Amino acid sequence: MSAAIEIDNVAIRFGGIQAVDGVSFAVKAGDFVGLIGPNGAGKTTLIRIVAGMLRPDRGRVKLAGSDVTGDGTATRVRRGLALTHQIVRPFREMTVLDNVVLAAGIHRTLNPFRALLHIDRKRESERAGNIIAQVGLAGTERKLAGSLPLGQMKRLEVARALAVDPKVILLDEPLAGLNHTEAATQVETISEVHKSGITVILVEHNLEEVMRICRRLLVLNNGQVIGDGDPRAVMADPVVHDAYVGGGMVTHAEA
Amino acid sequence: MSAYEVSIVSIIGINVILAVSLNMISGFCGQISLGHGAFFGAGAYAAALAMVSTGSVTLALCVALITGSILGIIVGFASLRVRTDFLAVTTIGVNFLFIGFVRKQAWLGGEMGISAIPATGLGAAGNMVMILLFACATVALSFYISRSWMGFAFRAVGEDEGAAATVGISSAAYKLAAFGIGTALAGLAGGLYTFFTQFITADAFDFILSVMLMAMVVIGGIGSTWGVVVAAIGLTLLPEAMRFVNDYRLLIFGGLLVLVIRLAPGGLAAMAHGLFLRVKRS
Numbered sequence: 001m002s003a004a005i006e007i008d009n010v011a012i013r014f015g016g017i018q019a020v021d022g023v024s025f026a027v028k029a030g031d032f033v034g035l036i037g038p039n040g041a042g043k044t045t046l047i048r049i050v051a052g053m054l055r056p057d058r059g060r061v062k063l064a065g066s067d068v069t070g071d072g073t074a075t076r077v078r079r080g081l082a083l084t085h086q087i088v089r090p091f092r093e094m095t096v097l098d099n100v101v102l103a104a105g106i107h108r109t110l111n112p113f114r115a116l117l118h119i120d121r122k123r124e125s126e127r128a129g130n131i132i133a134q135v136g137l138a139g140t141e142r143k144l145a146g147s148l149p150l151g152q153m154k155r156l157e158v159a160r161a162l163a164v165d166p167k168v169i170l171l172d173e174p175l176a177g178l179n180h181t182e183a184a185t186q187v188e189t190i191s192e193v194h195k196s197g198i199t200v201i202l203v204e205h206n207l208e209e210v211m212r213i214c215r216r217l218l219v220l221n222n223g224q225v226i227g228d229g230d231p232r233a234v235m236a237d238p239v240v241h242d243a244y245v246g247g248g249m250v251t252h253a254e255a
Numbered sequence: 256m257s258a259y260e261v262s263i264v265s266i267i268g269i270n271v272i273l274a275v276s277l278n279m280i281s282g283f284c285g286q287i288s289l290g291h292g293a294f295f296g297a298g299a300y301a302a303a304l305a306m307v308s309t310g311s312v313t314l315a316l317c318v319a320l321i322t323g324s325i326l327g328i329i330v331g332f333a334s335l336r337v338r339t340d341f342l343a344v345t346t347i348g349v350n351f352l353f354i355g356f357v358r359k360q361a362w363l364g365g366e367m368g369i370s371a372i373p374a375t376g377l378g379a380a381g382n383m384v385m386i387l388l389f390a391c392a393t394v395a396l397s398f399y400i401s402r403s404w405m406g407f408a409f410r411a412v413g414e415d416e417g418a419a420a421t422v423g424i425s426s427a428a429y430k431l432a433a434f435g436i437g438t439a440l441a442g443l444a445g446g447l448y449t450f451f452t453q454f455i456t457a458d459a460f461d462f463i464l465s466v467m468l469m470a471m472v473v474i475g476g477i478g479s480t481w482g483v484v485v486a487a488i489g490l491t492l493l494p495e496a497m498r499f500v501n502d503y504r505l506l507i508f509g510g511l512l513v514l515v516i517r518l519a520p521g522g523l524a525a526m527a528h529g530l531f532l533r534v535k536r537s
Contacts, residue, residue: 052420053417053420072420072425073417073420073421074419074420074423074424074425074426075425077420077421077422077423078423082421083421084421085417085418085421089415089417089418089421090418091410091411091414091415091418092414093410093414094410094411094414098407101407102407102408102411102422102424103421103422103423105404105407106422106423108404109404109407109408109422109423109424110423111425111428112405112408112428112429112431112432113432114404115403115404115405115407115408115429116400116403116404116405116432117403118403118404119399119402119403119404121404160421160422161421163422164422164423
């Protein structure tokens with residue numbers, strides 16, 4: 001079986017900075033990978049390359065065996081990749097329900113012509129309702145997405161990502177800005193997503209949670225992979241230790 | 256009906272088609288176009304040439320529709336590269352380019368325009384009925400699109416292209432579709448205008464007209480088909496009903512545009528909705 005995602009020698013340069021410098025890794029279907037690294041390590045850039053928002057200078061990105069390096073985000077989403085944004089981007093003028101219904105109707109919006117021929121939203125609305133309940137947003141369906149507090153918007157991002165029926169989900173800091181309780185429920189949701197068979201790639205600053213839920217850890221520093229494998233083994237590696245965590249943080253992460 | 260009333264109703268019908276079609280591009284899909292007059296003009300000239308050479312009404316309308324749409328899709332490609340204010344400026348440029356081009360073309364009659372365009376044979380009242388039927392069809396199409404998945408996707412693209420991509424919607428395809436449909440209808444309106452006047456010059460399709468159409472969309476309530484229809488009718492009748500409005504047309508329309516944007520960004524549609532809610536509550 002081919003990997004769910006394969007990154008092969010990907011690199012990109014912004015002016016004088018080599019943001020991502022020859023990164024290669026593959027993620028098995030059903031795996032749960034945490035992508036970490038200090039600020040400026042190239043995590044967000046790498047995620048943007050995987051999501052199709054940036055074209056790498058060299059290297060290839062493959063989804064379920066097929067090369068998508070030249071494809072835009074929308075095409076990749078249609079091939080089974082879902083993503084959430086680090087800075088939430090709901091359709092603020094639409095209701096929570098409509099945000100998710102639109103995502104659930106991904107087969108309706110394949111092209112404008114097909115979209116023009118369909119009006120009925122019943123099936124999509126039902127599915128969207130279930131997903132909204134699953135992420136813990138039940139009761140907010142009729143509210144405008146722009147009126148939700150940040151914690152709920154973060155969940156809406158996850159709901160929208162799930163609604164496109166993905167095989168792989170890329171979560172870019174889904175816990176950032178959430179308080180303890182909110183973060184705990186969000187982690188719960190993410191674990192359930194993984195249990196339902198979806199491959200998860202999680203970019204996160206919250207090391208404690210990453211260590212707790214990921215099965216594999218990738219550490220990025222200066223645009224290169226400096227650690228890869230079992231979370232505890234990786235965190236114990238002195239190279240990772242020096243580059244990223246620093247003494248105090250390791251004990252914190254292992255706690 | 257007097258000849259005057261017939262001509263007013265005909266102009267209202269044409270303006271309704273123009274404003275509603277512009278609303279599909281700028282209201283539904285969020286692509287601000289200030290060059291709608293150019294597509295209207297392209298359709299009018301195409302229909303005039305078709306009428307002069309063949310005299311077939313059906314052919315003239317088809318040619319007008321297709322010419323408007325082709326030009327619109329070409330400009331639509333610009334919308335894939337430039338956004339918001341820059342797109343508005345680009346479309347203004349398209350309008351001026353159109354006028355400048357037409358004025359210098361001998362085969363389009365140059366400054367003198369095209370005159371002695373054969374009549375449709377329906378008479379003024381018959382033309383008016385045809386215009387009104389097309390206007391109703393345009394309004395019906397607008398309501399349908401708004402309810403369909405296409406309208407749903409348009410709203411997503413208009414609001415946030417990045418977010419639209421994350422739900423698998425290709426903004427490029429939808430923007431081209433919006434321009435293609437909206438400008439095809441503008442072209443159609445151009446064909447109807449040609450039948451109505453039987454004489455066209457480039458001046459009828461200038462930037463001022465494009466701004467007036469945008470004023471109808473904004474005052475009516477950007478994105479609301481009903482609001483835009485009401486504004487198109489009202490703003491066409493206003494200069495007829497009040498002499499001084501006609502004399503100070505640009506000043507008054509410009510002033511209204513500024514007032515609406517500043518005080519009631521949702522236009523007539525939002526005001527009516529607000530009033531409805533208040534009445535319901537009391």
